[in-house]
Amino acid sequence: MMRCMSTPSPKLRSRKRLATRQSISNAATRLFLERGFEHVTIDEIAAAADVGRMTVFNHFPRKEDMFFDRDEEGRAILAQALRERAPGVSPIESLRRLAYRLLAEQSPYLRFSAESQGFIKTVEASETLKARARAIRDEIARAVAAMLAECAGREASDPAADLAAHLLLAMWTVALIQAHRTFREKQDSEEANAVFLAIIDQGTIGLNAAMAGTPYA
Structure with missing residues (x-):
């Protein structure tokens, strides 16, 4: 049978x-x-x-996608933070809180350590990886702009959403670069974490001022 x-x-x-x-x-x-x-x-x-x-x-x-294999997962985390934020919490504030949560959870996206330095050095030594990192940043900025507009019930092409998204990505980029630099110089993860959050907090204040009068602040 x-x-x-x-x-x-x-x-x-x-x-x-x-x-x-x-x-x-x-x-x-x-x-x-x-x-x-x-x-x-x-x-x-x-x-x-x-x-x-x-x-x-x-x-x-x-x-290069093998190196940046967490890209899609990272975008999903951003989308979830924006779409599932608590009532009364603005989109900009929800991403500030996300930074604190990811650090508390020791997320691989925000890990300033000897291990992460190997990742950063590999990127810095490769023009291909640096170009892909810039492209990913631009892609995420466009995706965040669309998410912000969706949250506010506006058209995907809303210029205020586009401005907010690019300012957000610039803020996070500076915070990451400075935190990794701090760890490289001090070999202290806690100090690097503090630098990252200080820039996020200061940048959020500026973002809220820049986006005053919009649904994103």
Whole structure:
């Protein structure tokens, strides 16, 4: 009597796909940190992750996407903070509170440590990664502008939302750069955290003043 082979459930297939993606990303990041982004090939990444070359491209169309593999997750966190903010909390304030929450949770996005320095140094040593980081920042700014406009019930092209989003991204960029620089100089995570939050707090004051009279402040 012949038996039909069971077909993996969609959830199982999804878990396997995510596990493969994470394995590729982990292998790639380890090689990038050890040898530098430009000195690692796709074939070497595939071998380290024990997958085929085409499997790598199926999960990551661009080599640099393996390094910035948390990009989509980060955008989802921003969207959730804006859309699920408490009544009476402005969009700008919700993102200030998000900064505090992510630090308290020791999120990998806001980790100022010896480990994170390896990540930063790898980016600084690669023109490709620096260009992709700038592109991601611009993409996130556009996404945040659309989220802000949606929260306020305005058109996605609302210029006030666009201004607020770009000011927000500039503030977070400066805060991150200064916090990483502080850790590099002082080797003190707590001091780096304090620098990051101080810039976020000061920047939020300026943002609220700049966006006064809009639904975003």
